[in-house]
Amino acid sequence: MTKPQSPRSRPAGAARAASEGRDGRSFFSRPKGDARAPIARDSARDDRSGGTRDERSGGRPTPRPSYDAPRGEGRGGERGAYGADRREGRPSPRPSFDPTRGEGRGERASYGSERHEGRPGPRPSYDASRGEGRGGERGSYGSERREGRPGPRPSYDAPRGEGRGGERGSYGSERREGRTGPRPSYDAPRGEGRGGERASYGSERREGRQDARPSHGSPRGGERGQYAGPRGGEGGHGQGYGGQDRPPKPQFNRPRLSHAAIRIDQVQRVLGEILQWTYPADAALSHWLRNHPNLGARDRSEVAEAVYDVLRHLRRYRQFGESGVGPASRRLAILGLAATLGANELSEGMDAAEAEWLQRVSQIDLATLPRAVRGSIPDWLDERLGAMDSPDTLIEALNRQASLDLRVNPLKVERDAMLAELQQGAGRYEPVAMRYSPWGIRMEGRPAINRWPQFENGSIEVQDEGSQLLALLVGPRRGEMIIDFCAGAGGKTLLLGALMRSTGRLYAFDVSAARLARAKPRFARSGLSNVVPVVIDSENDARVKRLAGKAQRVLVDAPCSGIGTLRRNPDLKWRQHPEALAELGQLQERILNSAARCVAPGGRLVYATCSLLAEENEVQAERFLASHPDFERLDAAEILAARCENLKLDGPYVQLRPDVHGTDGFFAAVFERRKKGAAAGADDAQAAETSEVAPQEPAGETPAGDQDQPA
């Protein structure tokens, strides 16, 4: 099994995503006494919203998260971004052009959006205004709620999908795992336990009751005070005794716990939280870690890696777990730790029956398992990925950890100079130039990039290589008017603005004020002055219509399932479901149609997702072409190949895969508005000119965003 990446190094596409940290009014901002049920319902819609359970358990907002968690990614590739976002949450020293009133509020959750780049998130991040938050933008969730736009209905009932298809039994079990509360309000699992999986039900039911059966000599039944706590000084690890060199004194009548027993229990507890699917995995993990501040770096890393391993291989592990004894979440924890630490490390923490079971399931020949079980993906996803070339290698790659991808800021530094600098100072992370992106540097390990001066001064950002390549498709030029229609936390906006050399005007639209607010400090760090962030009410906002026929280039980095980012956000495959895909498809189509109206005759429209699924990609592109005779398709693969000689792609679309290109899964289509159809564009432009409200001015002149923030 592959060694999972520690949460520390994950992108912020925070759940990104954490929400990309997952956004907005998260656990952090939830008012005291917020009931559990409503949170579950909301989060089912926008699971990227970051948050902690502090509020759930009493409404005490947690201070800054201590754990620079998993994903700096921004899912979709931006590890380190998480930490960054968190910092971004602090009042920026140069709030020059960011008009967003909401800024500084929901920033904690911001890591989610970065995850998105790195993209995270079914994250329900998309379509913020509806409370959806699917796709990769966790952060937006909370903020959306604050913005007073709670979704009228929990359209994105994330976990519902799980039990469907062939996985009903397991879905129900997930919900039950670790659960101590009443049934979640979304009432997802009707039908759970039916079908062929009843036998496992009983054990699954036990997954949530960690303290009920103090068997195995494990820490249940009083472990809390024993290890996880703050008794020890900081920094210790390896023993898992809260940083102390020695285990705590055994208490009367209580057996002394081994390192392995403690670790199993820790992982079991975290899984108990995550597998309720109330919050994105990275948010739930971060929250748990914050509540255990005295765990050392190694403790954190080991817990996180095992938890992510379980999320990656959940379906297979559940199947293995059926033949075991004890609570199901404990069996999952053992499997995750055996994969990441090695079975030998666990022996002291298991009883004889567990050890025998582990040995037995470790010998199962994976090749004999159906692909969906072997690759641990839900049936609906197996069906879709199975229709693609080389599905096995693809699924395998999606279950591996992603590397840490950095991008230099071309406004500030040359890639080679930065690479030399990093090789000197951070050589142990093995920085190398990326294969395709001219601005990219790839690193191994989990450096706390967000504390590096190069990050703080805007010379580097965390961004998946695939996201970087999208900028080449947009091909921005100096002085142009460009629209980044779904700008989120600004990952792609940053590169577009730098390639415009900070000239012209770059509109950064998004329905999520929280995500745009998180973009602000990034814009400030990067030295850009040509970005105009605009929070729009919807894709049909009047401010969008005013720009009809005016933009030379429009990028639609559409809200999507985020399935291409499973390396960074493995929980997405359990949170996403086919019904949500259908809704996403409609949203993508509406956004594309509105964005197309902004394109000037002869101008370029780029449609991109971090999905691998045809229905979000080529099907959308073909539908757009069929309904827009004034646009023609350009060969996106050719455009990219002209800039990246190593990159061999079959057009007309760009489709990047982790197994082939080492990037997250991305799709891009490029369309050009016909010049001879200029009449339509001219009409649009005329309509715009006669509009009652003048177009917004760029930052530095009239900060348009000021008018755009919700109250």
Ligand SMILES: C[S@@+](CC[C@H](N)C(=O)[O-])C[C@H]1O[C@@H](n2cnc3c(N)ncnc32)[C@H](O)[C@@H]1O
């Ligand atoms: C894939 S993410 C964008 C990530 C961003 N481009 C980046 O690189 O960080 C999709 C974004 O679409 C936004 N969105 C959802 N519905 C939208 C709509 N109707 N109009 C504009 N943006 C929308 C979401 O809030 C989310 O930030």
